[in-house]
Amino acid sequence: MRYTKITENTTVFPNIGEISEQPLQQTNQMFPEIKYELPQIKLLREAFEQRWRNLLTRSLRVGLSLPDKEALWKKVMDCWNGGFKCDYCGNKMKIHESTPSSKTFTIEHELSIHNGGDNSLQNVFIICKDCNTKKNTLCASTFHDVLNGKKYVIPGLSVRLSDFFKINRDGWTSEYLCITMLLRHLGRRSRSTSTRKNYLHHLRSFCLWSTMKPDQLAQLPKEKIEELVQQFADTYNTPQYSRRTANNVITILRSYFESNGYRGANALNVEGYYTPKRYRKTNDFIPQKHEIYYMADNAGSLRDRAIILTIYQSGVRNSTLRALRYKDIKNELLEGLSVIKIPVYPEMKKIDPDACKNNLPYYTFIGEEASDAIRLYLQERTEKYGPIDDNDPLFASECRQIERELRSSKILTSRQIQLIVKSTAKACGIERWKDVKPHCLRKANESVLHGETVDGNHISIKTQEFFIGHVLEACMDNYFDATWPETLRMEYSKLKFERVVIENKFKRMQRAVAEAFDGTGINVEDLINDYVKRKDRIKTSLNPVS
Numbered sequence: 001m002r003y004t005k006i007t008e009n010t011t012v013f014p015n016i017g018e019i020s021e022q023p024l025q026q027t028n029q030m031f032p033e034i035k036y037e038l039p040q041i042k043l044l045r046e047a048f049e050q051r052w053r054n055l056l057t058r059s060l061r062v063g064l065s066l067p068d069k070e071a072l073w074k075k076v077m078d079c080w081n082g083g084f085k086c087d088y089c090g091n092k093m094k095i096h097e098s099t100p101s102s103k104t105f106t107i108e109h110e111l112s113i114h115n116g117g118d119n120s121l122q123n124v125f126i127i128c129k130d131c132n133t134k135k136n137t138l139c140a141s142t143f144h145d146v147l148n149g150k151k152y153v154i155p156g157l158s159v160r161l162s163d164f165f166k167i168n169r170d171g172w173t174s175e176y177l178c179i180t181m182l183l184r185h186l187g188r189r190s191r192s193t194s195t196r197k198n199y200l201h202h203l204r205s206f207c208l209w210s211t212m213k214p215d216q217l218a219q220l221p222k223e224k225i226e227e228l229v230q231q232f233a234d235t236y237n238t239p240q241y242s243r244r245t246a247n248n249v250i251t252i253l254r255s256y257f258e259s260n261g262y263r264g265a266n267a268l269n270v271e272g273y274y275t276p277k278r279y280r281k282t283n284d285f286i287p288q289k290h291e292i293y294y295m296a297d298n299a300g301s302l303r304d305r306a307i308i309l310t311i312y313q314s315g316v317r318n319s320t321l322r323a324l325r326y327k328d329i330k331n332e333l334l335e336g337l338s339v340i341k342i343p344v345y346p347e348m349k350k351i352d353p354d355a356c357k358n359n360l361p362y363y364t365f366i367g368e369e370a371s372d373a374i375r376l377y378l379q380e381r382t383e384k385y386g387p388i389d390d391n392d393p394l395f396a397s398e399c400r401q402i403e404r405e406l407r408s409s410k411i412l413t414s415r416q417i418q419l420i421v422k423s424t425a426k427a428c429g430i431e432r433w434k435d436v437k438p439h440c441l442r443k444a445n446e447s448v449l450h451g452e453t454v455d456g457n458h459i460s461i462k463t464q465e466f467f468i469g470h471v472l473e474a475c476m477d478n479y480f481d482a483t484w485p486e487t488l489r490m491e492y493s494k495l496k497f498e499r500v501v502i503e504n505k506f507k508r509m510q511r512a513v514a515e516a517f518d519g520t521g522i523n524v525e526d527l528i529n530d531y532v533k534r535k536d537r538i539k540t541s542l543n544p545v546s
């Protein structure tokens with residue numbers, strides 16, 4: 001990109017009237033000595049037109065009268081003649097051939113429109129984009145202090161906005177009343193951290209778009225808000241987004257204003273977007289059992305193998321898997337049990353806010369193949385990085401960019417877990433590997449929970465819901481108390497998670513035992529359960545981890 005340098009003593013330019021009223025070609029002929037600069041002027045004019053359009057839209061929105069267009073153009077040309085330097089920082093502004101409109105000057109209001117500034121020529125300056133972003137709504141003198149280093153650099157609107165979205169330690173109030181009102185409103189409906197995040201995210205975008213702070217917005221007249229909300233939602237009504245997103249944005253903003261007094265007769269009247277009923281189309285690919293074992297066998301490392309089997313057999317969420325610590329299963333692992341309890345508890349939220357939804361503690365299990373895979377993996381990890389601390393994550397990141405001593409204590413990111421699952425699916429030749437996500441393994445787990453057990457029965461729906469960590473009805477809270485794990489462990493062990501299902505063997509054995517104990521009054525099922533439990537305890541001696 002060539003940039004024609006204009007020095008301070010460059011020859012006079014044609015006067016403004018001539019440039020704007022006559023085609024540039026003619027001007028060129030009239031002033032042949034400066035012809036090499038004309039393409040630059042043309043670009044400058046293009047950029048100016050773009051800025052003018054922005055000014056026009058902005059002024060119309062707040063009902064401000066416009067300056068004389070050609071007088072403003074003269075101001076831009078004066079700046080050009082003076083070396084095209086920013087009025088604030090004095091840096092040279094550049095004009096690029098391919099993108100004349102972006103990356104060049106901006107039209108700046110010394111007293112910002114927000115603070116009551118107008119479009120008069122005295123209030124308008126030509127400055128660089130950087131300064132414009134930094135200055136935002138500061139007054140010129142304060143901004144000069146900032147530029148001279150007398151004041152701390154004031155972050156842009158986006159950064160100052162973030163103050164509003166800082167949430168107090170309780171997670172459901174803010175320093176700012178208008179945000180607290182929204183948070184309280186949300187808190188009454190759900191305690192979900194991700195819902196809260198989503199609401200604040202969209203509200204923040206709305207603030208940036210309208211260049212207003214949340215408290216300013218909450219004070220606008222109803223008609224004005226309706227207009228802004230509708231316009232903002234319209235920006236989502238494009239092929240890039242789904243109309244559901246546009247409707248969602250309306251719902252979110254409506255809640256914000258509702259919680260700040262715009263309800264009842266004062267409720268906002270905003271038009272929604274028509275969305276045809278749709279058949280839910282998910283892009284998930286839920287691998288079948290044999291595919292999952294094939295994935296486990298082809299996983300890139302012992303860790304990845306253990307991760308895949310653990311998600312499948314326990315059904316834990318990605319977030320929960322990240323938050324699991326070695327101490328959570330250490331004892332049962334060392335005892336050598338084949339069905340190991342995986343606890344999920346509220347403190348996990350410190351690692352990932354989604355790790356324990358609704359603060360509901362529960363537990364699930366993993367079967368023999370997964371627990372053996374974990375033992376092998378931990379053994380290898382111990383050999384590589386030394387003993388594992390109780391508080392270390394069960395599955396460590398082992399990221400190569402960090403120091404070796406830290407690799408065993410670094411938590412995996414949720415993205416890493418996603419990649420592990422996807423890349424393994426890819427390595428196994430699963431055609432839709434891109435659609436195999438960690439929660440697909442969780443879904444696969446669910447279908448085993450719903451399915452038949454090895455003795456041809458089903459586990460109760462309550463137990464199924466419990467294992468998957470779904471909210472149980474209030475009356476069922478006491479259903480699963482501390483005395484249950486052993487019963488549930490037994491239930492779990494009957495599920496068909498293992499690669500080789502021994503149901504026929506099991507049935508034959510059951511029949512044989514029943515015959516042997518016929519007439520003794522002994523409950524055959526209890527007898528077998530006792531036997532299985534004892535056998536689990538005996539395994540303790542075969543412990544590869546300690």
Ligand SMILES: [Zn+2]
Nearest residue numbers: 086089128131
């Ligand atoms: Zn500047």
